[in-house]
Amino acid sequence: MGWAFTLMRTSLRVIGQHRQLVVFPIVSGVATIAVIVATALPVTGHGSSPVSWVVIAVGYFLLSLVTVFCNAALVHAANLALRGERATVAAGFRGALARFGAIALWALISCTVTLLLRALSVVKLGELVEAILGLTWQLTTYLVIPLIVVERDSVPTALRRSKDLLRRTWGTNLSGTAGIAVSLGLTALAGIAVLVGVGVLVNVLAHNATAAFFVAGPAIALWLVILIVLGGTISAVFRTALYRFAADGTTVPQFREIDLGTTFD
Numbered sequence: 001m002g003w004a005f006t007l008m009r010t011s012l013r014v015i016g017q018h019r020q021l022v023v024f025p026i027v028s029g030v031a032t033i034a035v036i037v038a039t040a041l042p043v044t045g046h047g048s049s050p051v052s053w054v055v056i057a058v059g060y061f062l063l064s065l066v067t068v069f070c071n072a073a074l075v076h077a078a079n080l081a082l083r084g085e086r087a088t089v090a091a092g093f094r095g096a097l098a099r100f101g102a103i104a105l106w107a108l109i110s111c112t113v114t115l116l117l118r119a120l121s122v123v124k125l126g127e128l129v130e131a132i133l134g135l136t137w138q139l140t141t142y143l144v145i146p147l148i149v150v151e152r153d154s155v156p157t158a159l160r161r162s163k164d165l166l167r168r169t170w171g172t173n174l175s176g177t178a179g180i181a182v183s184l185g186l187t188a189l190a191g192i193a194v195l196v197g198v199g200v201l202v203n204v205l206a207h208n209a210t211a212a213f214f215v216a217g218p219a220i221a222l223w224l225v226i227l228i229v230l231g232g233t234i235s236a237v238f239r240t241a242l243y244r245f246a247a248d249g250t251t252v253p254q255f256r257e258i259d260l261g262t263t264f265d
Helices: 002-017 019-043 050-082 089-097 100-122 127-140 144-149 155-206 209-248
Strands: none
Touching: 002 019, 002 050, 002 155, 002 209, 019 050, 019 089, 019 209, 050 089, 050 100, 050 144, 050 209, 089 100, 100 127, 100 144, 100 155, 127 155, 144 155, 144 209, 155 209
C-alpha cells in the first residue's frame, strides 16, 4: 500500500499545482446527469416501444461520448501539466475538440463492447467469463485515449499501440489502478466514520436524531462527491504519466519518486 499512497500523494501534488484539472470530472458528471434526464423524459410513459429503444440507444452512446470526451480533455490538460506547461480548462477541451472524430468513434466502440460484455451475463455464459473479458479489455485499451489525444493516432492505430504497450506496463497498470481504488476506498471509509461520529455527537448533545441526520447526511454525500472528482482526476494524471513512460521509457519529473516500471514479474 505504500507505493499506492505515494502514487496518490504525487498525483495530488500535480493536481494542487494545476487545480483546473478537477473541473473536467465535474463537467462530465453534470453532462452525464443532463443526458440521463434528456433520455429518460422521452422514454417515460412509452414502455418498450421501438422509439423508446432508439432513444435509449442514442442516450447510451451520448453517455459514453460525454465520458470519453471529458476524459480526453482531462488527459490532454494533464499532459500539459506534466510537461510543465499551463493546463487550463480551455486548453484541455480544445485538445479534445481537435480529435472529436476519433473520440466519437472510440466512444461508439467502447459502449458497443460494454453492451456485448453485459449481454454475456444475459445468455448465461457466466459472470467470471464476463469479468475476465472486461478486465482484459480495460487493460488492453487503457492507453487508447492518451494515444488518440496526445499522439493524435487513429483509433485502429491507438488500439494496436495500446495493446503493444501493455506488455511493458501491465503490472504498473494493475497495481496503480487497484492501489488508487483501495486508497480512495479507505479514505472514504475513514471520512464517513468521522462524519457518522459527528452525527452521533450531535444526537447526544441535542437529543435530536433528525438534526444529526441533516448534519451527517449532506456532509457524507459531499465527501463522496469530492472523492469521486479527485479519484477521476488522480486516475487521469496517473494514466497520462504511465503513457509517457510506456511511450518513450522516461519518467516525467513529477513522478520520479515512483518506479513506474514496477510489475508483478
